[in-house]
Amino acid sequence: MTVAEVRNLTVSVAGRELVADVSFALAAGEITALVGESGSGKTTTALALLGEAPVTTGQVEVAGAIVDAEHPPARGVVGYVPQHPSAALNPVRRIGPVLRELGRLYVDRNQVRERTLDALTQAQLPDGEKFLGRYPHQLSGGQQQRVVLAHELIGRPQLLIADEPTTGQDAQIRRLLAEELRAVAGQGIAVLLLTHDLELVRMLADQILVMHRGKVVEAGPEVLALPRHEYTRRLVAAQRIVPSPAPPASGVPVVSVRDLVAGHRRVDTLHQVSLTIEAGDQLAVVGRSGSGKTTLARCIAGLHPYRSGELRLGSAVLSPLLRRRTREQLARIQYVHQDTRASFNEFVPVLDQVARTAERLRGLSTADARREALASLERLGIREDVATRLPRSLSGGELQRSALVRAVIAEPDLLICDEITSGLDTVTQAELLDVLRDLQRTTDCALMVITHDLSVVAGITHRVLIVDDGRIVEQGLTAEVLADPGHAATRALVTASGLIEEEPLDRTG
Template sequence: MTGVEVRGLTVTVGDRDLISDVSFRLTGGEITALVGESGSGKTTTALALLGETPPGAVLSGDVAVDGRVGFIPQQPAAALNPVRRVGSALAEVARLHVPKTQVRQRVLESLRRAQVPDGERYLRRFPHQLSGGQQQRVVLAQALIGDPALLIADEPTTGQDPVTRARLASEFRAVAEQGVAILLLTHDLDLVRALAHRVLVVEDGRVRPSDVESISEALPVAPAPPQDAEPVLSVRDLTAGHRGTDTLHDVSLQVAPGERLAVLGRSGSGKTTLARCLAGLHRYRSGEVRLGDEPLSPVLRRRSRSQLARVQYVFQDARASFSEFAPVLDQVARTAERLRSLPRDRARARAAEELAQLGIPEATARRTPAGLSGGELQRAALARAVLAEPEVLICDEITSGLDARRRADLLDVLAKLQHNTGCALLVITHDLAGVAGLAHRVLVLDEGRVVERGPASDVLTSPEHAITRALLDAGSAGRET
C-alpha cells in the first residue's frame, strides 16, 4: 500500500526551528488533516515533504514517499500561468505522463474528476477569466493528471461555496478510495469532520495527534441591524461581464453606514465581479454606482483621491496584492502616505499599530510577503485598507484562509472598526457561520442575478430560493458529519 513515512523532520532558519522533530505516517487510502493557527507551520511542514524550504532554511530528517506527489497551493492563482490558456497548461503536464494521443483525454478526465463541469468550455480560458473556486478546481485537475501517490492540499476550500466544498469533499473521498494518501492542510473544520480519518495539530512547529471535536467551534448569533440611515453606497441596475458575455445582470443594492451586507453565491455566480465593479477594478457595461450623492466612475484611475480612500477593497488572494520585493510594513504604510497624506514616519507607526492589533508584530511585518503565512497576509491586507479610513470596506473572502480563532478575532476587529468609524462593510463570502455572526443583511447571487435578499436572520433560517437552500444545506451537512 502506498504511503509516506516522516521521521524527525526539522526545518531551521538561523537558530530558530520553524518545525521541530516532526514524525508521522500517511497511509494510502486515508485522509489526514493537518490543522493549526495561521503561521503555526502547516505549510512549512507540507512543503518539507516535497523537499522545499523557505529561503535560508536547513532541512533535516527523513521523508520516504512511495510514488509521485501532487500539491495544491493555498492560492490557486500561484499555480496557474496568467498568460496561458487552461487547456494548454494542462496539456503540458499531461504530456509528461501519457502518450501524445492520450493527452486530451487525460486533461478532460482530470477536469471531470476535479468537479469542473463541461471541461471543454474551460480549455480556451485564461486564469483571470475563472472565479476563485474555478481556479481551485483547475489546480486540483492539474495535480490529478499525474495520478499521485500523495496529494497535499493546502486550504483547498479557500474561496469556495458550500456546494462546491461538498463536491470537492466527494472528490477527495474518491481519490483516497483509489489508494492515494491525502494530507489536508485546512482551517475548515466542516471539511475535517466530513473527510479526515486522522487529525494532526501543529503548535509552535510541533505536531501532535488530536480529536477534531476538541477544536470545534460554535455557530455565532447574528447581530442586531443598525438604525435606518441614508445609504453610503447605492448600486442600480448594474450589468457587467467578460469578453462580451454578461456575468452580472441588473444588480441593485444599498448599504448604509455601519451596516454589514454579505453577498453569497456559488463559485462563478458573479460575486467577485460585483465587488470589483464597486471598487473600480472592473468596468461595468451599464447601471450606476453612487457613493453618497456622488456618482463613481467605473474606472479606478478616474476616481478622485478622496473617493479612492472612501472605498477600499481587500482582495481574496492577499499574496498577489502585495509586491514580493518590499517589506509588508512599508506597503501597508504606503496607503496612509498616499491617501491620507501622512508623513512617512507617522504612517509607519500607524501601520505597525494596526498590524499589531491584528496579531502581526512589527518584526514580522518588516519581512517581505514570502516571510508571512497566507493568513497573516490577509490580515495585513485588511490593515492596509483600514489605514485609508474608508466609508465602504469591501472584503472578498478575507476569512477563508484563517483558523477558527484568527477568524473570530478578525470578525471582532471588523465589528470594532465599524463601531468606531461607522463605515459600511460588504463581505463576499462562502462562510455561512461567519455570515450568521457578522451580517445584518444577506444578498444571494446565482448566474449573475439577485435571487434572494433580506435580513440575515430571515434568509439563513427560512430561505426561499433553491440556491440559498442548497448553500445552507451543504454547509449544514458539513457541520453534522
C-alpha cells in the first residue's frame, strides 16, 4: 500500500532551484533511503512531505491527502526526526514530562505510561526516572537524537522521516537503531531514511534514491552494489579511507590531564581520567554514546567545569572556565563542535564569524582576517556567495567545513574535533579528512578526535583511547587496538563496526 507519493516535485527559493522534477512513492512496511552529498536536496524533499517546503511545481500526497504549505499532514500522520536534535528539544524542560505530555495527545491517561515506555524502548533509551529527569543539555548528542526519535514514535505515525538518525551514534547503538527501524517498518509504517551512512543503507533499505544537485540520478534496490551513475560510483569510492602514517614522537606535551573528575549535577560522568597529548599527536577518543567522551573534550576546551583534578597547557595550569583563560590559551586550544549549527551565531554571516577568530585571537587587521578567512573557506569548497550568507542558509556539510576553518585559522596547538564527520556524505567526509591530514603534515598541531566511526579512527589517528562509563579502559596504537581489542567494551565497538565478523542484520523484519 502506498502511504506517500511525490510527483514531479520542484522547489525553488529566491530563484535558486533546490529540487528539480523529483518523483517517488513510499510504501507501507518499506524503508526507502534518500542518499546524496550535503546540499543535494534530501532534506528539502523531506520537508515537502511535511508541507514545509515551497513547492514550485508538482504534487505531494500523504495518506491520501494533498500536502502543501497551507495543508500540512494531520497530527500524528508523519513523524520527523531532524538531523540536529538540539533544535527540536526544549532546553528548559525535562525529558520525561515532555514525553508523557506527547503521549496524552494520542492515548487515554491510563495508557500514557505504556506508550511512553514503548517509545523509549524502540529508541534504545533507558526508562528510569534518573534519565527521564534530565534536561537536553545533560544528554550526549546521540542520546538527544534518540529522544527525538522517541518523541515521534509515541504518535505511531504512518510515515516516519529519519534525517541522519545515526549521526553521533556509536556502532552498537547504530546497529540497534537499525534493528528498531526495521521493526518500525515491520509494523506497517513507511520509513524515509535520509542519510550519508552507506553501511546503514546497505543494512536496511528496500529502495535507494541517489540525489545530486536536486535531482534523482539513480534509483533501485541495488544501486550501491552495482552503481551505474558516475556520482554514485564516487560516493561509494569515497568510503575507502586510507590509513594515516604514524607521526614521529615529539615528547613535547601540549595538554596534560591528571585525575579529572567531572559530571552533571550530582552524577559523575568522568572518573579519575589522566592522559597526555603531545605536539603532533593524532589521538582518537572512542566509546559508546554517553560514555563521557564529549565531557572530557569539553573540559579540556574550558566548556565544562570539572569537580577535581588538573589541566595543564604546556607547563601552565589551565582554568576550568573558558572566560578565565588568556587570549593565547584560547587560541592554542580550538574546538569543532558536533552540532555545528548551534555553534554559529544565526544572525551573523559565516565569513564574518570565521574572520573574527583570526582578528581576535591572532591580532590580524579586519581586512587581512577577512581575506585569509575567505581564502581558507574557498579551499574547502565554500564560495564567497555561500560564505557571506547567514548560517541557516548553508547545508550541514557546508557549516561543518566552515566550523573547521574557523578553528584552524586560529593556528591552534590542539584541535579537538567532536564527531565532525557524522552526518556528512562520504565525499565531503573524505575532503574533510584530507584537510586534517594536510594540517598534520604541515604543522605540529595535535589532533584529538572524538568519534564513533572506527574507519575515521583508522584513517587519521595513530593512538586511541577507549572510554567506557567515564573511565579509560584501553589505550594504545590505533592499528593494534582495533586489530586485537583487549577490553570487552572495545571488542563490542569493533564488532558492531564490522571490523570483527558477526551475524548479519535480519532484514526480514
